[in-house]
Amino acid sequence: MKETIRVLLSEEEVDRRIKEVADQINRDYAGKEVHLICVLKGGVFFMCELAKRITVPVSLDFMSVSSYGDDTKSSGVVRIVKDLDQPLEGKDVLIVEDIIDSGRTLYYLIDILKKRNPKSVHLCTLLDKPERRVCDVKVDYTCFDIPDEFVVGYGLDYAQKYRNLPYIGVVEFHEDEE
Secondary structure, three states: OEEEEEEEEOHHHHHHHHHHHHHHHHHHOOOOOEEEEEEEOOHHHHHHHHHHHOOOOEEEEEEEEEOOOOOOOOOOOOEEEEOOOOOOOOOEEEEEEEEEOOOHHHHHHHHHHHOOOOOEEEEEEEEEOHHHOOOOOOOOEEEEEOOOOOEEEOOEOEOOEOOOOOOEEEEEEEOOOO
């Protein structure tokens, strides 16, 4: 199998929308500090760009949660690979995710984080596939709703490739030609 990438959202579209979402976060968190939790690895590109545009005080932490492995579909089994370094008690938490698909991972993660007594927990995603949702998760900030296609770029990968693309692309698979 060989794959090619078709541009779904250009770098300019992504940058513009991240700024708009950051502006909304700035309004919603005015007078507060926001504690961003990046879901690694894919969320790191988005969180860096988002954090640069947030004007309220920001602190950062990172968590790695896996439900995919090297496949293109979620296994449904969620496991914490790397936990947070800092306690959440009393903090206004904003989980920053690259993409929300079935919602299983975020449903599980939000449940775990709420047990750590934060002041609030909200969710921000670069991409959302609402038609794929099987778990009810409330997404507070969404940059783009996208169709049910396998996407890469801006932190999203296929078998650890394509994360560094500055745009969002759709992976199209083709039979190898002899």
